[in-house]
Amino acid sequence: MKKKINIFKPYLSVTSTYVGGKSKSEVGATEKIYKLSSNENPLGPSPRAIKAIENQLHTLHEYSDYTGERFRDALEKFYDGELGEDQFVSANSGVDLLEMICRAFLDPGHESIICSPCFGPYALFTKKCGGTVIDIPLKGSAFNLNVHGILDAITDQTRLIFLANPNNPTGTHIGLDAIHQLLEGIPDHVVVVYDEVYQQFVQTTDYTTGVSLVQKGYPVIGINSFSKAYGLGGLRVGYAYSTQKLANYLRQIRRPFMLSSLAQAGGIAALQDKEHIDKTVKLVNSEKPRLYKAFDKIDLKYWKSEANFILIKPELDSRQFTEQMLEEGIMVRPMEGFGAPGCIRVTIGTSEANDAFIKALRKIMA
Ligand SMILES: Cc1ncc(COP(=O)(O)O)c(C=O)c1O
Structure with missing residues:
Protein backbone atom coordinates (compact mmCIF):
# COMPACT_ATOMS: atom_id res chain seq x y z
CA MET A 1 0.00 0.00 0.00
CA LYS A 2 1.29 3.39 -0.95
CA LYS A 3 1.52 5.85 1.91
CA LYS A 4 -0.70 8.95 1.35
CA ILE A 5 1.04 12.18 2.16
CA ASN A 6 -0.72 15.48 1.53
CA ILE A 7 1.65 17.84 -0.27
CA PHE A 8 -0.82 20.72 -0.53
CA LYS A 9 -0.79 23.51 2.04
CA PRO A 10 -4.43 23.97 3.10
CA TYR A 11 -4.13 27.73 3.43
CA LEU A 12 -2.91 28.13 -0.16
CA SER A 13 -6.24 26.85 -1.44
CA VAL A 14 -8.26 29.68 0.16
CA THR A 15 -10.36 31.23 -2.55
CA SER A 16 -9.36 34.77 -3.32
CA THR A 17 -11.77 37.45 -2.19
CA TYR A 18 -9.69 40.02 -4.04
CA VAL A 19 -10.49 40.50 -7.71
CA GLY A 20 -8.18 42.97 -9.41
CA GLY A 21 -9.58 45.68 -11.69
CA LYS A 22 -10.24 44.49 -15.22
CA SER A 23 -8.30 45.77 -18.23
CA LYS A 24 -10.13 47.32 -21.18
CA SER A 25 -9.78 44.12 -23.22
CA GLU A 26 -11.13 42.02 -20.34
CA VAL A 27 -14.42 43.93 -20.42
CA GLY A 28 -14.50 43.40 -24.19
CA ALA A 29 -14.15 47.08 -25.03
CA THR A 30 -14.27 47.62 -28.75
CA GLU A 31 -15.24 51.28 -28.85
CA LYS A 32 -13.87 54.27 -27.00
CA ILE A 33 -14.04 53.62 -23.31
CA TYR A 34 -13.02 55.70 -20.31
CA LYS A 35 -11.24 53.58 -17.74
CA LEU A 36 -11.91 55.08 -14.32
CA SER A 37 -11.59 51.82 -12.41
CA SER A 38 -7.92 51.31 -11.50
CA ASN A 39 -6.64 54.71 -10.32
CA GLU A 40 -4.26 54.98 -13.26
CA ASN A 41 -2.69 58.19 -14.52
CA PRO A 42 -5.05 59.76 -17.09
CA LEU A 43 -2.10 61.51 -18.76
CA GLY A 44 -0.33 58.22 -19.47
CA PRO A 45 3.22 57.14 -18.67
CA SER A 46 6.01 59.52 -17.74
CA ASP A 273 10.28 63.29 -14.15
CA LYS A 274 9.01 65.93 -11.75
CA GLU A 275 7.25 67.73 -14.58
CA HIS A 276 4.98 64.74 -15.28
CA ILE A 277 4.09 64.30 -11.61
CA ASP A 278 3.34 68.02 -11.23
CA LYS A 279 1.11 67.99 -14.32
CA THR A 280 -0.71 64.90 -13.07
CA VAL A 281 -1.29 66.25 -9.58
CA LYS A 282 -2.44 69.60 -10.99
CA LEU A 283 -5.00 67.85 -13.19
CA VAL A 284 -6.36 65.73 -10.33
CA ASN A 285 -6.53 68.70 -7.98
CA SER A 286 -8.42 70.84 -10.47
CA GLU A 287 -10.85 68.10 -11.53
CA LYS A 288 -11.66 66.92 -8.00
CA PRO A 289 -13.73 69.96 -6.94
CA ARG A 290 -15.57 69.86 -10.25
CA LEU A 291 -16.64 66.28 -9.53
CA TYR A 292 -17.63 67.19 -5.94
CA LYS A 293 -19.79 69.97 -7.31
CA ALA A 294 -21.51 67.64 -9.77
CA PHE A 295 -22.12 65.09 -6.98
CA ASP A 296 -23.57 67.81 -4.69
CA LYS A 297 -25.93 68.87 -7.45
CA ILE A 298 -27.56 65.45 -7.62
CA ASP A 299 -27.28 64.80 -3.87
CA LEU A 300 -24.94 61.87 -4.35
CA LYS A 301 -23.19 60.60 -1.22
CA TYR A 302 -19.37 60.78 -1.54
CA TRP A 303 -16.27 61.11 0.60
CA LYS A 304 -13.72 63.91 0.11
CA SER A 305 -10.50 62.33 -1.07
CA GLU A 306 -6.76 62.89 -0.62
CA ALA A 307 -6.07 60.58 -3.55
CA ASN A 308 -6.76 60.40 -7.30
CA PHE A 309 -10.12 58.67 -6.86
CA ILE A 310 -13.39 59.28 -5.05
CA LEU A 311 -15.63 56.82 -3.22
CA ILE A 312 -19.30 57.35 -3.96
CA LYS A 313 -22.46 55.65 -2.72
CA PRO A 314 -25.23 55.78 -5.28
CA GLU A 315 -28.64 54.59 -4.12
CA LEU A 316 -28.48 51.73 -6.59
CA ASP A 317 -27.06 48.23 -6.46
CA SER A 318 -23.33 48.73 -7.05
CA ARG A 319 -22.97 45.86 -9.57
CA GLN A 320 -25.95 47.17 -11.53
CA PHE A 321 -24.51 50.70 -11.38
CA THR A 322 -21.14 49.42 -12.67
CA GLU A 323 -22.81 47.58 -15.55
CA GLN A 324 -24.91 50.59 -16.50
CA MET A 325 -21.78 52.76 -16.46
CA LEU A 326 -20.07 50.27 -18.76
CA GLU A 327 -22.96 50.54 -21.18
CA GLU A 328 -22.26 54.28 -21.21
CA GLY A 329 -18.58 53.56 -22.01
CA ILE A 330 -17.19 54.11 -18.52
CA MET A 331 -15.38 51.61 -16.31
CA VAL A 332 -15.78 52.14 -12.56
CA ARG A 333 -15.21 49.68 -9.70
CA PRO A 334 -17.69 48.29 -7.14
CA MET A 335 -16.08 48.08 -3.70
CA GLU A 336 -17.74 45.08 -1.98
CA GLY A 337 -14.44 43.21 -2.13
CA PHE A 338 -12.71 46.04 -0.22
CA GLY A 339 -15.33 46.04 2.54
CA ALA A 340 -17.43 48.94 1.27
CA PRO A 341 -20.74 47.39 0.15
CA GLY A 342 -22.92 49.59 -2.01
CA CYS A 343 -19.99 51.88 -2.82
CA ILE A 344 -18.25 52.60 -6.10
CA ARG A 345 -14.73 53.93 -6.57
CA VAL A 346 -14.19 56.27 -9.46
CA THR A 347 -10.77 57.41 -10.64
CA ILE A 348 -10.36 61.09 -11.45
CA GLY A 349 -9.67 61.18 -15.19
CA THR A 350 -9.10 63.82 -17.83
CA SER A 351 -11.69 66.64 -18.09
CA GLU A 352 -13.19 64.80 -21.05
CA ALA A 353 -13.48 61.51 -19.15
CA ASN A 354 -14.92 63.23 -16.08
CA ASP A 355 -17.49 65.06 -18.23
CA ALA A 356 -18.53 61.74 -19.75
CA PHE A 357 -18.77 60.23 -16.27
CA ILE A 358 -20.90 63.10 -14.95
CA LYS A 359 -23.19 62.86 -17.98
CA ALA A 360 -23.63 59.10 -17.50
CA LEU A 361 -24.14 59.57 -13.78
CA ARG A 362 -26.96 62.05 -14.34
CA LYS A 363 -28.59 59.64 -16.76
CA ILE A 364 -28.30 56.59 -14.49
CA MET A 365 -29.39 58.42 -11.34
CA ALA A 366 -32.34 60.17 -13.03
C1 LIG B 1 -3.47 51.05 -1.51
C2 LIG B 1 -2.75 50.33 -2.60
N1 LIG B 1 -1.59 49.75 -2.31
C3 LIG B 1 -0.88 49.10 -3.24
C4 LIG B 1 -1.33 49.02 -4.53
C5 LIG B 1 -0.49 48.23 -5.49
O1 LIG B 1 -0.13 48.86 -6.62
P1 LIG B 1 0.82 48.12 -7.69
O2 LIG B 1 0.85 46.67 -7.35
O3 LIG B 1 0.21 48.39 -9.00
O4 LIG B 1 2.16 48.75 -7.50
C6 LIG B 1 -2.54 49.61 -4.89
C7 LIG B 1 -3.07 49.48 -6.25
O5 LIG B 1 -4.21 49.71 -6.53
C8 LIG B 1 -3.27 50.28 -3.89
O6 LIG B 1 -4.42 50.88 -4.16
Missing part, protein backbone atom coordinates in the same frame (compact mmCIF):
# COMPACT_ATOMS: atom_id res chain seq x y z
CA PRO A 47 7.56 60.57 -21.09
CA ARG A 48 11.03 60.31 -19.57
CA ALA A 49 10.31 56.71 -18.60
CA ILE A 50 9.24 55.86 -22.16
CA LYS A 51 12.47 57.31 -23.53
CA ALA A 52 14.62 55.49 -20.97
CA ILE A 53 12.90 52.19 -21.75
CA GLU A 54 13.38 52.71 -25.49
CA ASN A 55 17.07 53.41 -24.90
CA GLN A 56 17.38 50.22 -22.89
CA LEU A 57 15.78 47.90 -25.46
CA HIS A 58 19.04 47.00 -27.23
CA THR A 59 20.47 45.54 -24.00
CA LEU A 60 17.66 43.03 -23.50
CA HIS A 61 20.04 40.11 -24.07
CA GLU A 62 21.86 41.06 -20.86
CA TYR A 63 20.68 40.24 -17.35
CA SER A 64 19.55 43.17 -15.24
CA ASP A 65 21.20 44.12 -11.90
CA TYR A 66 21.28 41.18 -9.52
CA THR A 67 20.23 43.21 -6.46
CA GLY A 68 18.65 46.30 -8.06
CA GLU A 69 21.48 48.41 -6.68
CA ARG A 70 21.31 51.03 -9.42
CA PHE A 71 17.65 51.63 -8.60
CA ARG A 72 18.39 51.88 -4.88
CA ASP A 73 21.13 54.43 -5.59
CA ALA A 74 18.62 56.48 -7.61
CA LEU A 75 16.16 56.26 -4.72
CA GLU A 76 18.77 57.49 -2.25
CA LYS A 77 19.36 60.52 -4.48
CA PHE A 78 15.63 61.09 -4.95
CA TYR A 79 15.16 61.09 -1.15
CA ASP A 80 18.03 63.54 -0.92
CA GLY A 81 20.00 61.39 1.47
CA GLU A 82 17.16 61.22 4.05
CA LEU A 83 17.34 57.45 3.71
CA GLY A 84 20.37 55.36 2.83
CA GLU A 85 20.60 53.11 -0.23
CA ASP A 86 20.44 50.03 2.02
CA GLN A 87 17.10 51.12 3.47
CA PHE A 88 15.31 50.47 0.16
CA VAL A 89 13.90 47.28 -1.30
CA SER A 90 12.81 47.31 -4.94
CA ALA A 91 10.25 44.90 -6.37
CA ASN A 92 7.83 44.28 -9.20
CA SER A 93 5.11 46.56 -7.79
CA GLY A 94 3.32 47.46 -4.60
CA VAL A 95 1.41 44.18 -4.43
CA ASP A 96 4.67 42.31 -4.90
CA LEU A 97 6.08 44.07 -1.83
CA LEU A 98 2.94 43.37 0.20
CA GLU A 99 3.24 39.70 -0.66
CA MET A 100 6.97 39.66 0.18
CA ILE A 101 6.27 41.27 3.55
CA CYS A 102 3.64 38.66 4.40
CA ARG A 103 6.01 35.86 3.44
CA ALA A 104 8.77 37.49 5.45
CA PHE A 105 6.83 37.90 8.69
CA LEU A 106 3.88 35.50 8.77
CA ASP A 107 3.81 31.83 9.65
CA PRO A 108 0.57 29.86 10.07
CA GLY A 109 -1.11 31.08 13.24
CA HIS A 110 0.24 34.61 13.05
CA GLU A 111 -2.14 37.56 12.81
CA SER A 112 -2.36 40.68 10.65
CA ILE A 113 -4.53 43.63 11.53
CA ILE A 114 -6.37 45.39 8.73
CA CYS A 115 -8.80 48.31 8.93
CA SER A 116 -11.63 47.86 6.46
CA PRO A 117 -12.65 49.17 4.03
CA CYS A 118 -9.15 48.68 2.67
CA PHE A 119 -7.07 47.30 -0.18
CA GLY A 120 -8.02 43.62 -0.67
CA PRO A 121 -4.53 42.05 -0.97
CA TYR A 122 -3.69 42.77 2.72
CA ALA A 123 -6.15 40.06 3.77
CA LEU A 124 -5.50 37.82 0.78
CA PHE A 125 -1.72 37.57 1.27
CA THR A 126 -2.11 37.10 5.03
CA LYS A 127 -4.39 34.12 4.41
CA LYS A 128 -2.07 32.72 1.73
CA CYS A 129 0.63 32.55 4.40
CA GLY A 130 -1.67 30.70 6.79
CA GLY A 131 -2.21 33.83 8.86
CA THR A 132 -5.40 35.11 10.46
CA VAL A 133 -6.88 38.47 9.53
CA ILE A 134 -8.12 40.64 12.38
CA ASP A 135 -10.28 43.48 11.11
CA ILE A 136 -10.58 46.64 13.16
CA PRO A 137 -12.82 48.65 10.82
CA LEU A 138 -12.38 52.37 10.29
CA LYS A 139 -14.74 54.29 12.56
CA GLY A 140 -17.94 56.09 11.68
CA SER A 141 -18.91 57.92 8.55
CA ALA A 142 -15.56 59.79 8.48
CA PHE A 143 -13.61 56.49 8.34
CA ASN A 144 -11.31 57.39 11.24
CA LEU A 145 -8.59 54.99 12.36
CA ASN A 146 -9.62 53.15 15.55
CA VAL A 147 -6.26 53.47 17.31
CA HIS A 148 -7.43 52.04 20.65
CA GLY A 149 -9.24 49.21 18.88
CA ILE A 150 -6.03 48.28 17.04
CA LEU A 151 -3.86 48.45 20.16
CA ASP A 152 -6.37 46.33 22.09
CA ALA A 153 -6.43 43.73 19.30
CA ILE A 154 -2.66 43.12 19.37
CA THR A 155 -1.67 39.71 20.75
CA ASP A 156 1.60 37.75 20.92
CA GLN A 157 0.67 36.36 17.48
CA THR A 158 0.29 39.77 15.81
CA ARG A 159 3.04 40.52 13.33
CA LEU A 160 1.68 43.09 10.85
CA ILE A 161 -0.63 46.10 10.87
CA PHE A 162 -1.63 47.29 7.40
CA LEU A 163 -2.39 50.99 7.06
CA ALA A 164 -2.90 52.86 3.80
CA ASN A 165 -2.42 56.61 3.89
CA PRO A 166 -4.31 57.89 1.95
CA ASN A 167 -6.58 54.88 2.10
CA ASN A 168 -7.99 52.93 -0.83
CA PRO A 169 -10.99 52.87 -1.36
CA THR A 170 -12.12 55.65 1.02
CA GLY A 171 -9.60 58.29 -0.12
CA THR A 172 -9.41 59.44 3.51
CA HIS A 173 -6.15 60.00 5.37
CA ILE A 174 -4.74 59.13 8.78
CA GLY A 175 -3.73 62.26 10.69
CA LEU A 176 -0.43 62.81 12.48
CA ASP A 177 -1.82 62.39 16.02
CA ALA A 178 -3.39 59.02 15.23
CA ILE A 179 -0.21 57.68 13.59
CA HIS A 180 2.02 58.73 16.45
CA GLN A 181 -0.40 57.44 19.07
CA LEU A 182 -0.47 54.06 17.33
CA LEU A 183 3.29 53.80 16.85
CA GLU A 184 3.94 54.74 20.48
CA GLY A 185 1.59 51.99 21.60
CA ILE A 186 2.73 48.98 19.58
CA PRO A 187 4.99 46.32 21.07
CA ASP A 188 8.36 45.35 19.56
CA HIS A 189 7.12 42.28 17.69
CA VAL A 190 4.71 44.24 15.45
CA VAL A 191 5.59 45.87 12.12
CA VAL A 192 3.45 48.60 10.52
CA VAL A 193 3.06 48.34 6.75
CA TYR A 194 2.52 51.96 5.73
CA ASP A 195 1.08 51.95 2.23
CA GLU A 196 1.58 55.39 0.68
CA VAL A 197 1.09 54.64 -3.01
CA TYR A 198 -1.20 57.69 -3.39
CA GLN A 199 1.03 60.09 -1.43
CA GLN A 200 1.64 62.44 -4.39
CA PHE A 201 -2.04 63.51 -4.37
CA VAL A 202 -2.29 64.47 -0.69
CA GLN A 203 -3.29 68.11 -0.03
CA THR A 204 -3.87 68.16 3.72
CA THR A 205 -0.97 69.27 5.92
CA ASP A 206 -2.04 66.80 8.62
CA TYR A 207 -0.08 64.09 6.84
CA THR A 208 3.28 62.39 6.81
CA THR A 209 4.88 59.81 4.60
CA GLY A 210 6.69 56.99 6.34
CA VAL A 211 10.09 58.69 5.97
CA SER A 212 9.96 60.71 9.20
CA LEU A 213 8.55 57.66 11.01
CA VAL A 214 11.38 55.42 9.84
CA GLN A 215 13.88 58.14 10.74
CA LYS A 216 12.48 58.14 14.26
CA GLY A 217 13.20 54.39 14.38
CA TYR A 218 9.62 53.12 14.36
CA PRO A 219 9.15 49.65 12.80
CA VAL A 220 7.47 51.03 9.70
CA ILE A 221 7.75 49.82 6.10
CA GLY A 222 6.75 52.49 3.55
CA ILE A 223 5.23 51.05 0.36
CA ASN A 224 5.47 52.97 -2.91
CA SER A 225 4.34 52.19 -6.43
CA PHE A 226 4.95 53.48 -9.94
CA SER A 227 1.44 52.45 -11.00
CA LYS A 228 -0.39 55.61 -9.89
CA ALA A 229 1.04 59.13 -10.25
CA TYR A 230 4.00 57.93 -12.36
CA GLY A 231 1.66 56.27 -14.86
CA LEU A 232 3.52 52.96 -15.13
CA GLY A 233 0.94 50.40 -13.96
CA GLY A 234 1.81 48.03 -16.81
CA LEU A 235 5.54 48.07 -16.05
CA ARG A 236 5.13 46.64 -12.52
CA VAL A 237 7.64 48.55 -10.39
CA GLY A 238 7.57 49.55 -6.76
CA TYR A 239 9.78 49.98 -3.75
CA ALA A 240 9.67 49.85 0.00
CA TYR A 241 11.85 51.59 2.56
CA SER A 242 12.34 50.93 6.21
CA THR A 243 14.82 50.86 9.05
CA GLN A 244 18.10 49.31 8.01
CA LYS A 245 17.34 46.17 10.01
CA LEU A 246 13.92 45.56 8.44
CA ALA A 247 15.07 46.46 4.92
CA ASN A 248 18.07 44.10 5.15
CA TYR A 249 15.75 41.34 6.33
CA LEU A 250 13.23 41.93 3.53
CA ARG A 251 15.94 41.84 0.90
CA GLN A 252 16.70 38.26 2.01
CA ILE A 253 13.57 37.07 0.24
CA ARG A 254 13.96 39.28 -2.79
CA ARG A 255 14.49 37.15 -5.89
CA PRO A 256 17.76 37.60 -7.83
CA PHE A 257 17.42 39.81 -10.93
CA MET A 258 13.92 40.68 -9.71
CA LEU A 259 13.53 43.98 -11.57
CA SER A 260 13.81 43.68 -15.34
CA SER A 261 16.25 46.10 -16.96
CA LEU A 262 13.27 47.90 -18.57
CA ALA A 263 11.43 48.24 -15.26
CA GLN A 264 14.57 49.55 -13.60
CA ALA A 265 15.29 52.06 -16.39
CA GLY A 266 11.66 53.21 -16.49
CA GLY A 267 11.44 53.54 -12.71
CA ILE A 268 14.64 55.56 -12.41
CA ALA A 269 13.62 57.93 -15.22
CA ALA A 270 10.09 58.35 -13.83
CA LEU A 271 11.49 59.32 -10.44
CA GLN A 272 13.31 62.18 -12.13
